[in-house]
Amino acid sequence: MTHKLSSEVxxxxxxxxxxxNSHPHLIVGRGDDCAVLSCPERICLSSDLFLEDIHFREQYxxxxxxGHKALAVxxxxxxxxxxxxxxxxxxxxxxxxxxxxxxxxxxNGMASLAQQYNVPLAGGDLSKSPILGTSVTIWGAxxxxxxxxxxxxxxxxxxxxxxxxxxxxxxxxxTGLNALETIGRNAMEEYPAATNAHLRxxxxxxxxxxxxxxxxxxxxDLSDGLARDIPRLLGEKTASSADKPSTKGASINITTDMLxxxxxxxxxxxxxxxxxEAFKGGEDYALLGTCPASIFAELxxxxxxxxxxxxxxxxxxxxxxxxxxxxxxxxHFA
Amino acid sequence: MTHKLSSEVxxxxxxxxxxxNSHPHLIVGRGDDCAVLSCPERICLSSDLFLEDIHFREQYxxxxxxGHKALAVxxxxxxxxxxxxxxxxxxxxxxxxxxxxxxxxxxNGMASLAQQYNVPLAGGDLSKSPILGTSVTIWGAxxxxxxxxxxxxxxxxxxxxxxxxxxxxxxxxxTGLNALETIGRNAMEEYPAATNAHLRxxxxxxxxxxxxxxxxxxxxDLSDGLARDIPRLLGEKTASSADKPSTKGASINITTDMLxxxxxxxxxxxxxxxxxEAFKGGEDYALLGTCPASIFAELxxxxxxxxxxxxxxxxxxxxxxxxxxxxxxxxHFA
Numbered sequence: 001m002t003h004k005l006s007s008e009v010x011x012x013x014x015x016x017x018x019x020x021n022s023h024p025h026l027i028v029g030r031g032d033d034c035a036v037l038s039c040p041e042r043i044c045l046s047s048d049l050f051l052e053d054i055h056f057r058e059q060y061x062x063x064x065x066x067g068h069k070a071l072a073v074x075x076x077x078x079x080x081x082x083x084x085x086x087x088x089x090x091x092x093x094x095x096x097x098x099x100x101x102x103x104x105x106x107x108n109g110m111a112s113l114a115q116q117y118n119v120p121l122a123g124g125d126l127s128k129s130p131i132l133g134t135s136v137t138i139w140g141a142x143x144x145x146x147x148x149x150x151x152x153x154x155x156x157x158x159x160x161x162x163x164x165x166x167x168x169x170x171x172x173x174x175t176g177l178n179a180l181e182t183i184g185r186n187a188m189e190e191y192p193a194a195t196n197a198h199l200r201x202x203x204x205x206x207x208x209x210x211x212x213x214x215x216x217x218x219x220x221d222l223s224d225g226l227a228r229d230i231p232r233l234l235g236e237k238t239a240s241s242a243d244k245p246s247t248k249g250a251s252i253n254i255t256t257d258m259l260x261x262x263x264x265x266x267x268x269x270x271x272x273x274x275x276x277e278a279f280k281g282g283e284d285y286a287l288l289g290t291c292p293a294s295i296f297a298e299l300x301x302x303x304x305x306x307x308x309x310x311x312x313x314x315x316x317x318x319x320x321x322x323x324x325x326x327x328x329x330x331x332h333f334a
Numbered sequence: 335m336t337h338k339l340s341s342e343v344x345x346x347x348x349x350x351x352x353x354x355n356s357h358p359h360l361i362v363g364r365g366d367d368c369a370v371l372s373c374p375e376r377i378c379l380s381s382d383l384f385l386e387d388i389h390f391r392e393q394y395x396x397x398x399x400x401g402h403k404a405l406a407v408x409x410x411x412x413x414x415x416x417x418x419x420x421x422x423x424x425x426x427x428x429x430x431x432x433x434x435x436x437x438x439x440x441x442n443g444m445a446s447l448a449q450q451y452n453v454p455l456a457g458g459d460l461s462k463s464p465i466l467g468t469s470v471t472i473w474g475a476x477x478x479x480x481x482x483x484x485x486x487x488x489x490x491x492x493x494x495x496x497x498x499x500x501x502x503x504x505x506x507x508x509t510g511l512n513a514l515e516t517i518g519r520n521a522m523e524e525y526p527a528a529t530n531a532h533l534r535x536x537x538x539x540x541x542x543x544x545x546x547x548x549x550x551x552x553x554x555d556l557s558d559g560l561a562r563d564i565p566r567l568l569g570e571k572t573a574s575s576a577d578k579p580s581t582k583g584a585s586i587n588i589t590t591d592m593l594x595x596x597x598x599x600x601x602x603x604x605x606x607x608x609x610x611e612a613f614k615g616g617e618d619y620a621l622l623g624t625c626p627a628s629i630f631a632e633l634x635x636x637x638x639x640x641x642x643x644x645x646x647x648x649x650x651x652x653x654x655x656x657x658x659x660x661x662x663x664x665x666h667f668a
Contacts, residue, residue, distance in 0.1 A: 027376060028488065033414035033554055034378035034474070036486050042361060044368035047423040047471055049461045080367035089381040091425075091469040125469075127383045135425040135459075135469030137381055140368070152370050154362065220367055 005100055011126055014100065018107035023120035025086045035122040037087060040141045044152050046077035051133035052095075058132070060185040063102050064109030065199040066132070071110050073223070074138040075117060075203035076285040080221035082153040082212025083140030085119040085205065090136055093129030117205060143209040153212055155220035156235045158290035162218075162312040164233070164250055165296070167207045167305055168286025170226060171259060171278030173197040175266045194262045201285040208287060210302050219289035225281030226252070226309075227325070229288055230318055251319040252310030254278050279320055339434055345460055348434065352441035357454035359420045369456040371421060374475045378486050380411035385467035386429075392466070394519040397436050398443030399533040400466070405444050407557065408472040409451060409537035410619040414555035416487040416546025417474030419453040419539065424470055427463030451539060477543040487546055489554035490569045492624035496552075496646040498567070498584055499630070501541045501639055502620025504560060505593060505612030507531040509600045528596040535619040542621060544636050553623035559615030560586070560643075561659070563622055564652055585653040586644030588612050613654055 005011045012030075021029040028036035050070040052058060061069070071088065078085045090110075114121065119138070142152055158164075176198030179187035188195045204221070211217050222229050234248040254275045256264060267274035290312055291299060300306050317324045339345045346364075355363040362370035384404040386392060395403070405422065412419045424444075448455065453472070476486055492498075510532030513521035522529045538555070545551050556563050568582040588609045590598060601608035624646055625633060634640050651658045 028378075028486070032489050033411040034380040034417070034486065036376055036378050036415075039373040039375060039377050041373060042370055043373050044362075044370050045423070045456065046368040047425050047458050047469070049425045049427065049459045049463075049469070051427065051461055051463055054461050054463060077367040081370075083368070089379070089471060091381050091383045093383065093385065093467075122379065124381050125383045127385055127388050129383075129385055129388060129465075129467075131464060133427075133463075135381070135383070135471075137423060137469075137471040152362070152368065155366050 005103055008126055011094070011103075014103055015107065015121070018104075018111040019114065019121040021120070023087070026120050026122055030121065030123050035087075035089075037122065042152065043086065043139045043141060044078065044081040044083050045137065045139040046074060047135060047137040048074050048077070049133065049135050052131045060180045060187075061199060062109075063105035067106040067109030068113050068200050070134040070136055071113050072201050072203055073285065074136040075113070075119075075205060076201070076221040076223065078138055078140040079204045079208035080153070080155070080219050080287060081140065082143055082151070082208045082219060084143055084209065085117050085138060085140045087120050087122040088114070088136055088138040089122055090124040090134060092124065092126050093131060093133040094126060095129055095132050143212045151212060151215050153208070153217055153219040153289075155218055155233055158218045158233065158235075158248065158312050159292070160248065160312050160314045161293060162290040163293050163296045163308055164230075164252060164288070164290050164310045164312060165299070166222075166286055166288055166307045166309045167204055167303060168222065169197060169260065169284050170222070170254070170286060171263055171274070171281045171284070173201065173283040173285075174225070174277060174281050175263045177283070178270075179266060191262045191266060193260055194266065198283060201283065203285060204287045207303055207305070211287070211289065211299070214291065214295060214299070216295065217289055217291045219287055222281065222284045222286040222288045225279070226288070227280050233288060233290065234312070247314060247316050249313040249315045249317040249319065250310055251313050253321055254309075258307060275321065279325070339437055342460055345428070345437070348437055349441065349455070352438075352445040353448065353455040355454070357421070360454050360456055364455065364457050369421075369423075371456065376486070377420065377473045377475060378412065378415040378417050379471065379473040380408060381469060381471040382408050382411070383467065383469050386465045394514045394521070395533060396443075397439035401440040401443030402447050402534050404468040404470055405447050406535050406537055407619065408470040409447070409453075409539060410535070410555040410557065412472055412474040413538045413542035414487070414489070414553050414621060415474065416477055416485070416542045416553060418477055418543065419451050419472060419474045421454050421456040422448070422470055422472040423456055424458040424468060426458065426460050427465060427467040428460060429463055429466050477546045485546060485549050487542070487551055487553040487623075489552055489567055492552045492567065492569075492582065492646050493626070494582065494646050494648045495627060496624040497627050497630045497642055498564075498586060498622070498624050498644045498646060499633070500556075500620055500622055500641045500643045501538055501637060502556065503531060503594065503618050504556070504588070504620060505597055505608070505615040505618070507535065507617040507619075508559070508611060508615050509597045511617070512604075513600060525596045525600060527594055528600065532617060535617065537619060538621045541637055541639070545621070545623065545633070548625065548629060548633070550629065551623055551625045553621055556615065556618050556620040556622045559613070560622070561614050567622060567624065568646070581648060581650050583647040583649045583651040583653065584644055585647050587655055588643075592641060609655065613659070
């Protein structure tokens with residue numbers, strides 16, 4: 001079982017062992033020029049790259065971690081739309097030097113998560129490549145929430161006075177990343193929660209579906225950290241919007257009791273401000289959203305893990321714990 | 335205009351200049367966690383990698399050629415399903431060292447083809463990367479052919495006695511590749527048609543849609559050459575089929591009058607057998623299919639460019655011009 005997967009057929013066989021090729025949503029599965037999908041009137045769809053030394057490091061990511069996270073970050077986009085994942089494709093860039101044990105672990109990590117959300121692998125592509133990487137495209141259907149109108153949630157459209165809420169952690173994955181970068185995979189012993197948050201993020205699929213019953217909510221997944229994602233939530237310029245400055249602002253409060261003990265101990269040890277670290281964050285794959293103040297209490301009953309982070313203002317500033325900030329987080333291209 | 339695109343926002347602006355972000359099929363376009371698509375009951379979907387030094391070489395591909403071909407190979411899968419392309423996503427791997435002129439040309443090449451088929455760019459991802467590459471996911475709707483039942487065509491399911499047909503060239507792109515590999519972009523002067531077939535393949539979208547009116551047809555796109563793709567057409571083991579050997583065979587005839595003058599002159603000059611070269615082929619993005627003999631004449635009236643290549647047999651062999659062959663073409667992993 002240590003032999004190489006030396007042909008495309010070997011690889012496809014390996015994929016077939018890990019991923020079933022039938023599902024009520026799949027009319028034609030893997031193996032033809034196209035998959036054929038049974039669709040509702042509307043679907044949501046997203047595509048993401050996950051590349052060696054850009055998005056993950058093999059020094060401390062196990063093959064199963066890589067397989068898991070490549071799919072998890074895409075599922076998180078479905079969560080942010082409040083949708084039910086229906087299927088995904090995998091374009092896999094295959095470098096030399098990995099044996100079958102490696103790929104079985106990789107596909108195991110991915111297939112476990114796929115099974116948990118009952119989402120079939122509908123197709124994709126394989127290619128030799130100088131680097132290990134994936135491109136995952138995923139799509140989903142609107143939730144049929146009891147009593148509510150099924151909608152896909154958008155990230156923009158909040159109003160002054162709306163409550164900014166959070167479901168999930170802020171900065172925990174950043175602490176994990178920092179610990180893994182400095183002490184490698186051994187960091188998992190000292191910082192088990194933080195390293196797990198970076199290596200094995202879990203998409204907030206169920207929470208997204210509950211929120212999709214409320215059309216007055218805006219929602220996005222917190223992939224780049226609050227510093228970078230709050231301006232997007234407020235309607236900062238994106239690819240789809242016109243070139244107008246946002247007049248919306250946000251006043252948020254991050255208290256240390258919102259942070260994990262590992263974040264606090266790591267910050268103390270390395271002389272960092274844990275609140276500022278949490279604000280910068282990155283790759284938490286929490287849900288960040290806004291709702292009218294009038295429905296917040298109702299939401300908290302349904303989602304007890306929901307936290308109030310702050311409020312939408314009209315002064316164009318991002319204020320954290322009373323201090324205006326111009327921090328805009330990390331740009332992969334800067 | 336020679337400055338770098340130094341931030342993600344610069345890049346998204348550049349993409350916005352080349353690709354409209356509205357289309358009747360796009361309910362929510364680029365800029366949110368997911369695009370939202372308006373869908374018919376069934377869609378077909380395919381995803382393909384297009385990587386530097388695996389699928390193309392920058393020595394002789396212009397930026398516009400790369401942009402064109404990255405989308406063309408995906409459109410070809412939609413053609414092979416007999417469908418109407420509805421939208422696509424682009425995951426773009428961005429290496430350092432290209433300026434805005436480069437990216438404008440790249441996106442121009444892609445956007446021209448997208449415009450020709452009225453297919454919107456619905457989303458995707460951008461990442462720094464050590465290599466230039468794309469992952470394109472594309473989807474399409476069934477054709478509403480006049481009088482016929484709209485179906486997606488599959489590659490498998492042919493019967494003994496069916497005619498094997500071809501729409502497009504065989505081996506012309508291979509001649510172009512060989513010429514470009516040996517003499518670089520200057521090969522475009524001596525072999526304009528062959529190099530163009532490799533650099534700028536055109537998907538057979540219209541032909542695929544006409545064929546989709548006939549449910550007795552099987553169809554695939556000829557991406558890896560006849561030697562490798564005919565066994566697939568006959569139902570050779572693929573990711574989706576059970577592990578049973580095919581008892582179907584094919585008897586095909588390739589005559590020199592089916593080949594382009596550039597193929598013949600290149601073969602003569604380099605002491606190659608032009609028929610064997612055409613059989614090996616690769617990246618022609620022609621359509622290869624089968625139909626019952628009873629409807630072939632009707633099809634040729636609708637598609638005068640359709641050529642009879644041979645016939646499906648029951649002896650498990652691939653016979654070319656009367657000679658049995660075991661040639662199985664090129665495997666990216668072997």
